[in-house]
Amino acid sequence: MSSSPVARPDEVRRHNRTTLLRLLHVGGPSTRAALATELGLNRSTIKTLVDGLAQAGVVEEKVPRPGRGAGRPSLLVLPQPHAAVVLAVDLQVEHVAIALVGLGGQILGRNSWNLHSRTRTPDEVITHVIESARMLAGDLGVEPVAAGVSVPGVVRRADGLVHEAPNLRWTDVALGDRLTAVLRVPILVGNDAELGAVAEHLRGAARGSSDAVYVSADVGVGGGVIAEGSSLRGGAGYVGEIGHMVIRPGGRPCYCGSSGCWETEIGEAALCRALGLPEDTPRGAILVELRELGRDPAAALARLGEFSEWLTLGLVNVVNLLGPQLVVLGDLLTVLPESVVHSVGEEVRRRSLVSRAVGGTRIVSSALGADVKLLGAAEVAFEVVLDTV
Numbered sequence: 245m246s247s248s249p250v251a252r253p254d255e256v257r258r259h260n261r262t263t264l265l266r267l268l269h270v271g272g273p274s275t276r277a278a279l280a281t282e283l284g285l286n287r288s289t290i291k292t293l294v295d296g297l298a299q300a301g302v303v304e305e306k307v308p309r310p311g312r313g314a315g316r317p318s319l320l321v322l323p324q325p326h327a328a329v330v331l332a333v334d335l336q337v338e339h340v341a342i343a344l345v346g347l348g349g350q351i352l353g354r355n356s357w358n359l360h361s362r363t364r365t366p367d368e369v370i371t372h373v374i375e376s377a378r379m380l381a382g383d384l385g386v387e388p389v390a391a392g393v394s395v396p397g398v399v400r401r402a403d404g405l406v407h408e409a410p411n412l413r414w415t416d417v418a419l420g421d422r423l424t425a426v427l428r429v430p431i432l433v434g435n436d437a438e439l440g441a442v443a444e445h446l447r448g449a450a451r452g453s454s455d456a457v458y459v460s461a462d463v464g465v466g467g468g469v470i471a472e473g474s475s476l477r478g479g480a481g482y483v484g485e486i487g488h489m490v491i492r493p494g495g496r497p498c499y500c501g502s503s504g505c506w507e508t509e510i511g512e513a514a515l516c517r518a519l520g521l522p523e524d525t526p527r528g529a530i531l532v533e534l535r536e537l538g539r540d541p542a543a544a545l546a547r548l549g550e551f552s553e554w555l556t557l558g559l560v561n562v563v564n565l566l567g568p569q570l571v572v573l574g575d576l577l578t579v580l581p582e583s584v585v586h587s588v589g590e591e592v593r594r595r596s597l598v599s600r601a602v603g604g605t606r607i608v609s610s611a612l613g614a615d616v617k618l619l620g621a622a623e624v625a626f627e628v629v630l631d632t633v
């Protein structure tokens with residue numbers, strides 16, 4: 245009658261198979277011996293698992309290119325990208341990007357388009373995403389088995405309801421349900437900074453860090469938190485609205501209803517003010533100005549002095565609250581001159597008690613570039629498919 249606390253052999257096998265597949269998916273090709281060591285399983289168990297996956301076409305075993313060592317080289321186990329393909333969608337305020345991503349994290353194909361006020365409505369965006377995804381899948385001859393969607397807003401994890409995406413002017417949009425109804429695969433919708441943190445943790449600058457925070461400044465400012473190796477999710481998935489920490493009493497009004505939010509001091513408009521540019525300067529021109537400034541470290545420190553101070557203040561609070569070993573700066577913050585990032589890092593370590601306690605929190609720029617949220621969206625989709633491949 246009662247279920248046994250001891251896992252059944254088929255459950256153990258299934259668990260081991262998923263763990264092995266996850267290791268190959270994130271870590272890339274590996275030998276059976278390395279997989280056995282990593283998973284703490286014996287060679288014969290690994291052989292059975294790999295043989296099963298190879299028979300199903302999920303992995304392939306290949307002789308690696310000849311190395312310097314003597315003797316027969318070990319076969320490499322490679323994940324097969326077409327064995328599981330997911331759809332990744334990165335919805336931004338002025339731009340939508342979609343990609344089909346294969347097992348192992350390879351982008352197999354992509355498409356993108358710009359948004360403006362008329363095409364930014366939920367109906368327009370949802371229709372375009374569906375049509376574009378179908379066309380791309382048809383061209384590549386693949387069938388996605390799940391989808392992840394990155395949204396710059398407050399998202400309910402359970403059903404993908406976009407509660408509020410102020411810069412898109414979306415309120416209570418049932419994005420997850422509407423996409424599921426048409427695409428008929430599991431749809432995972434997440435906040436963009438949360439998905440950025442997932443991508444950095446699995447494939448970027450935060451790889452190997454069990455506690456890391458991803459801070460991104462775009463039109464808005466957001467954060468994603470990796471705690472003890474997992475994505476931190478608050479009530480219903482609402483967490484990480486660090487852009488609305490109040491850091492400047494009596495500061496500028498924020499659309500959220502408060503004033504003096506971090507976003508009003510380090511968001512895109514604030515960066516424009518710091519650079520002496522109009523607040524509506526096109527993104528390309530901001531990047532050009534920042535790259536130009538990066539050539540003169542001393543000038544960069546002087547011109548962005550006040551901006552750096554607001555960035556530092558917020559980061560000290562974030563680090564004291566969450567105790568990360570690493571903070572990854574994303575979006576516009578990745579283009580900050582190196583001298584500025586370095587000086588902010590030193591100040592955070594000097595002023596944060598917790599930073600010193602964890603051995604000195606490092607502050608680094610994202611290395612994943614413009615694909616970070618697409619990759620994060622793909623990874624949350626893979627989370628639900630790896631045990632069914």
Ligand SMILES: [Zn+2]
Nearest residue numbers: 488498500505
């Ligand atoms: Zn605010």
